[in-house]
Amino acid sequence: NAGVMQNPRHLVRRRGQEARLRCSPMKGHSHVYWYRQLPEEGLKFMVYLQKENIIDESGMPKERFSAEFPKEGPSILRIQQVVRGDSAAYFCASSRRQGFSYEQYFGPGTRLTVT
């Protein structure tokens, strides 16, 4: 059973360009979460999605950031008009309910560098 897959692993964008980060959850998992990790910091929740629905986007910046999880295909985190402060590692996790717990499995991350 393949783990959570993210691509690209590394992404370099100039200021003002768009960044698209992809996440394919583990087989059988219908919950996807995106987290951002700034250098030397912990992970901060951004958004939680199920197929075709955004459930909780309380951690998403109000502008330039959007996420989707279509019926077919991977989840996409989209950052428009990137700025230097968007440089970070973006991690995707997927889960399914197991009893009273949701155990999350993380992908290897996409490291975004904005020049």
Place this chain on the structure above:
Amino acid sequence: GNSVTQMEGPVTLSEEAFLTINCTYTATGYPSLFWYVQYPGEGLQLLLKATKADDKGSNKGFEATYRKETTSFHLEKGSVQVSDSAVYFCALSDISNAGKSTFGDGTTLTVKP
């Protein structure tokens, strides 16, 4: 809301020393608790978990016990190795929030030979 507070790092130990990384939490419901490990340039790997009070999670010589009375989930290992050098994150997830996780800021452990 939920929050996790971890012992500040970095922590530097000699090989075979005893390790404790403190973690306390605040949660409105009945969370599950986790420790994750992150090696340089990689994603997070689940190290161990506990889903209810007094549960002990253990893996690869690491242990942590879910203490509801002190709202703690301290990570311990009796004898660390150089290969344990990594960043350790304490986290909680709340089933009422569909598993959305709250993380501590991480503790960097360096083990010297």
